Ligand code: UD1
């Protein structure tokens with residue numbers, strides 16, 4: 001049986017691994033789950049394992065929070081020890097967090113092949129730590145699982161050999177399909193918050209570019225508070241943003257108009273997304289989930305990695321320059337009638353495509369991965385893609 005190590009650490013990675021880990025098991029691959037501990041509050045981590053039936057990680061490295069260099073460095077050191085212990089045939093990393101880059105670097109330095117789920121996403125903004133993490137991980141990876149046609153194109157534009165790229169669709173789409181009915185059946189969040197379907201705005205906020213700039217953070221909250229006079233605005237708050245609110249000294253009168261909640265579990269979040277009139281967010285995952293559930297989205301940034309979601313007016317970029325711009329952009333979006341397309345995020349079996357490719361993959365490396373210098377031969381025998 002092939003043994004791989006999957007590295008997770010942050011909230012969206014738990015959602016992605018929920019569908020990929022079970023597909024790996026079905027494909028006969030032994031998946032050793034390593035949690036870096038980047039996210040550690042129960043609402044940011046444990047709740048997802050409980051709700052989504054993700055197996056308990058075999059290793060929790062307990063790295064916690066810190067500056068980028070310190071946090072990533074501590075992760076690399078701890079992951080390296082685990083990899084030397086397990087000696088897996090492959091390391092699987094997800095997305096674009098510091099846990100992703102640390103996993104990819106630790107594996108590559110030990111000459112262990114790396115595969116990357118959600119490869120090829122680009123904002124073309126090198127100020128974003130996530131952009132650095134994605135670019136480096138993609139260039140380290142041996143197998144790149146690209147969710148969309150644009151992601152494939154981005155990788156090819158950077159000279160990554162086509163034989164390493166597999167277009168699979170988006171695993172978050174699989175998760176949305178798998179858990180939507182359960183959310184409808186068990187979540188009481190609408191009743192608890194006394195919200196009516198299609199009569200509220202759901203917002204999330206956690207990007208450094210918004211939270212670390214007090215004037216931008218004030219602009220977003222002032223815009224949302226303005227809209228809250230028209231319809232309820234619900235905001236499950238990321239812990240990073242809660243700390244940033246205190247620093248930015250946002251007026252109590254502004255905060256009181258918004259229904260601010262603790263971070264939600266995936267099922268309550270899915271329920272709120274599905275029934276929202278509109279979603280305003282700077283999250284990558286939440287932007288896509290808005291699309292999966294055919295809910296209009298406003299992205300509170302000047303660019304997005306999920307370019308295809310902009311088509312048909314489904315997602316609109318609003319740069320939070322001040323409160324009026326935020327409120328005006330969202331009101332404009334509320335007036336639109338977006339057209340959602342099927343299939344741009346795959347066929348709902350992305351995790352199965354990934355698991356099958358991993359189970360079929362033959363390493364081009366020597367068996368003694370930790371001492372030999374490998375020849376980096378791309379294995380293009382496994383290329384497959386999901387059609388539109
Ligand atoms: C990280 C990822 C980001 C991803 C997001 C998902 C990086 C560089 N960023 O951002 O790409 O979109 O996760 O949510 O990897 N904190 C807590 N409790 C927790 C976790 C964090 O209080 O359980 C607080 C700490 O003050 C911490 C801050 O949030 O310093 C930021 O956490 P961190 O994991 O560094 O980055 P995120 O903003 O969560």
Ligand code: UDP
Pocket residue numbers: 011012015204206236237262263264265266267269270282283284285286289
């Ligand atoms: N999410 C959640 N509860 C929340 C906020 C987000 O379950 O309170 C889920 C959301 O549905 C999506 C994932 O977390 O599946 C996205 O994570 P986040 O926005 O933190 O990160 P990003 O996708 O921007 O990297």
